[in-house]
Amino acid sequence: MLTITSIKNGIVIDHIHAGLGIRMFYQLGLDKADYSVALIMNAASTHMGRKDIIKIENNVDFDVTMLALIDPNVTVNVIEDEHIVRKVKPELPERVEDIIKCKNPRCITSVEKYIPQVFTLVNRELGQYRCQYCDEIYTVGKD
Amino acid sequence: MLKGRHLLDPTDFSPGELDEIFDFADQIIQSPAQFNHLCDSSILATLFYEPSTRTRFSFEAAMLRLGGNVVGFSEPTSSSVAKGESVADTIRTVACYADIIVMRHPKEGAPRIASQYSPVPVINAGDGGHLHPTQTLTDLLTIRSVKHQLTGLTIGCCGDLKFGRTVHSLIKAASRYPDNRFVLISPKELRVPDYVTADLATKGIAYQEVERLDDVIGNLDILYMTRVQKERFFNEDDYVRLKDVYVLNAEKMRLARQDMIVMHPLPRVGEISYDIDDDPRAYYFKQAKFGMFVRMALISKLLGVS
Structure with a gap:
């Protein structure tokens, strides 16, 4: 034990x-x-x-x-x-910067490294965030 | 007020602001010569990091027909980009010389970065498989001119809906008008990205995803065909397997309504058979001409000279 x-x-x-x-x-x-x-x-x-x-x-x-x-x-x-x-009990923030990384290989953030990774909350219930640049969805707990 | 604004996403402008652009485009279509000197002494920069024929020509022709001038590059190898310059630095430099910037880039979101560093309007002329807002202006102006409305339409989008930026933009923009519904026709591998359907679901807009064109073509007001784009695939085998899934031909057109119109952002490869080019419902070449007029209207509005 x-x-x-x-x-x-x-x-x-x-x-x-x-x-x-x-x-x-x-x-x-x-x-x-x-x-x-x-x-x-x-x-x-x-x-x-x-x-x-x-x-x-x-x-x-x-x-x-x-x-x-x-x-x-x-x-x-x-x-x-x-x-x-x-x-x-922590709540999902409306906007996050440089915490989530965009997983879309075609996103501009994959090549221009000086850009902050910015995501905004689009569905609190589903825990979905959207990349400010390419709209890729990040789902909390799944991605 | 559109002067000084950027156009990165088709929803950057309200439906009212889009009407303003379309109304002005209609005026230009009526008497183009009247606007020959509207942009005298203004410079448009076209930064094409990815090949383009009609979009670049259309922008350049639009600016020249307004009396303005054009500078730019049609491939990144002929610019400082080849030396590894960042988008931010390229834009800050180009903005010193030009009054308005048009950018096409293979990476999604690049025009947004550009807008963050640009003191002059930036227009997204296509970013990867993401969005193509000026094609959407073209599409909406075409639909408005033919159907005399942008509401209550059943819009079928067929082909590569995953990487088809024109489709993503059209759905995003057309979903803001009341009572439009969407029929999304694609193989499973090329379905629209989740964010597109998530948006439709959030707004409560009717849509269905199907695989067979024949089953739904008779219900459509508009059939928006797209090309399966080789340049978007990381795997050649996937492209070869999917490129000829849909071919619109005279036989399929017999199943469509007489008032349905066929649109396509062009270029086509094999997805629309030449045997329907003379069908009065085929609008894709007329659509290309609307593209130049709507870009003339857009440039004028963003420069604040209309």
């Missing part, structure tokens, strides 16, 4: 769809962290079967909406003195 101690002050990102934790880990730059961080993959979950969890032993400040772009169903728990003091 894998044991990871609870954290005293920091953040726990829970209910990450199994397999997406590592992407979130890198997106948050946690591979460069100089504080305690744990990425737990394929943890048993009553509701999800398997899930990923990220525990961060530090009061980091990051944009939680960005997490929704990887998995809109995550829960962000803010921990103080070993207690959850706040739960945040």
